[in-house]
Amino acid sequence: MKAAFHRQETGAMLAQVLLLIVLLLFVGLAIDGGNAYFERRHMQNAADAGALAGARALCYGGDPVAEATDYAVNRNSADTALVEVNGNKVRVVASCTRDTYFMGLGSLLGGIGIDVLNISAEATAACGETTRLCGAFPVAFDEITWDTIPCGAEFYVWDDDSVTDDMCDNCDCQSVIGSAISVGPGHRGWVRLPPPPEPWPNPAGCKDNCGADALKCWIENDYSGPIDIGDCVPGDPGVVSSALQAAEKREGDNIYVLIWGPGPCNGTIGTCPGTLYHIVDFGYVNLVDVNLKLTIPPLPGHKQNECPNNAKVMRARRLCDPQPIACGRTEGAPPDEFIAVSLIQD
Numbered sequence: 001m002k003a004a005f006h007r008q009e010t011g012a013m014l015a016q017v018l019l020l021i022v023l024l025l026f027v028g029l030a031i032d033g034g035n036a037y038f039e040r041r042h043m044q045n046a047a048d049a050g051a052l053a054g055a056r057a058l059c060y061g062g063d064p065v066a067e068a069t070d071y072a073v074n075r076n077s078a079d080t081a082l083v084e085v086n087g088n089k090v091r092v093v094a095s096c097t098r099d100t101y102f103m104g105l106g107s108l109l110g111g112i113g114i115d116v117l118n119i120s121a122e123a124t125a126a127c128g129e130t131t132r133l134c135g136a137f138p139v140a141f142d143e144i145t146w147d148t149i150p151c152g153a154e155f156y157v158w159d160d161d162s163v164t165d166d167m168c169d170n171c172d173c174q175s176v177i178g179s180a181i182s183v184g185p186g187h188r189g190w191v192r193l194p195p196p197p198e199p200w201p202n203p204a205g206c207k208d209n210c211g212a213d214a215l216k217c218w219i220e221n222d223y224s225g226p227i228d229i230g231d232c233v234p235g236d237p238g239v240v241s242s243a244l245q246a247a248e249k250r251e252g253d254n255i256y257v258l259i260w261g262p263g264p265c266n267g268t269i270g271t272c273p274g275t276l277y278h279i280v281d282f283g284y285v286n287l288v289d290v291n292l293k294l295t296i297p298p299l300p301g302h303k304q305n306e307c308p309n310n311a312k313v314m315r316a317r318r319l320c321d322p323q324p325i326a327c328g329r330t331e332g333a334p335p336d337e338f339i340a341v342s343l344i345q346d
Contacts, residue, residue, distance in 0.1 A: 036117050042076070042096075047081075047092045047094040048123045049072060050123070051068060051124055052071070052341060054068030054085065055126055058085070058090065058127040064085050069081045072094045087334065088332070088334050093120055097117070123343055126342065127339060127341055128344075129334065130329070131229045131329055131330055132229070132325070132328055133282045133327075134223070134224065134327035134328075135224070136191075137218075137256060138192075138218040140191050140258040140260045141259055145181075149318045154317045156313050157315075159312040159314075161185045164185070167308070170302040171297065171298055171299060172296060172298065173296060176295075189235040190236050190243060191258060191277060192274055193214070193223045194210075196223070201224050202224055203224065204220070210273065219243055219250065227258065227269060227279060229281070230263065230280075231266055232266075232269070235277050236275065244290065247290045247314055248292075251290055252287065253286070256282055257282070257283040259280055260277035281337075284318075284321075285316040285319055286319055287316050288316055289314075290313075291312070291315065295309050322336075324338075328340030328341075330342050
């Protein structure tokens, strides 16, 4: 009887040991699985950082392979980084090898054990054309007129709807504005921008009243929210004299402006009423000065009331050097006038 009882006790203990081992394997799988997930996220961060660093080197000068490797391996703990440069894009595969804690126990039981995990992640970034802008000065120009302004050329933005395209047929433009291009009604518009959505800041506390006060606030501070290519922005093609007076505070500043053209709206910024300007590009200008009492004399045979008299006007110079844009992002197209560095789907 004692032998039978001993055999039963031994069998029960063996079953308990096997059950304990199985439980340890499941616990180990959970622990090793969680560790693998953590390391996978870590490698994704390494790949992202490496790709962005490599693309940044393409934009601003440097060795994209060395920069990408440094950020992935030295700064984000990847064991290795495979870096590929294709035109304006950088692809990084970040990898690491990590020991397991429990998954290797399977080999002790005559089964299959996993002693190490090989973990990798990849990312692609581009030095490309900007498709998003933060910090816009709230004025928009039509694409056709904008494209007629050469790099470095000055142009005048009139805030008087009586200034027409054929103004210089009647007025002595040469004596006042020289050969500068005039941008008047139908070719420019003040845009009505609301406070930006979360999480974008509004440090100046600009209001959402769709009127002159909000416009003045964004003229003085630039719009702090994002505007994407394809968005539509409501605006007013008419005269906003008080807003233009606010622009005097920005004389000498380099500012980003909006360019509109035909196309459907991917989204509309805010709910203000007005003409919808479909944004197709961004521009960069130096606001040379603001003149609130500019007069152009008439040509012989014409009268002063046919020409600007004490008119309000901005004088600006188009800048075409590649510039990074705050909160800029790219879909990967090669950079043109503006550049951004961002991760892309490749």
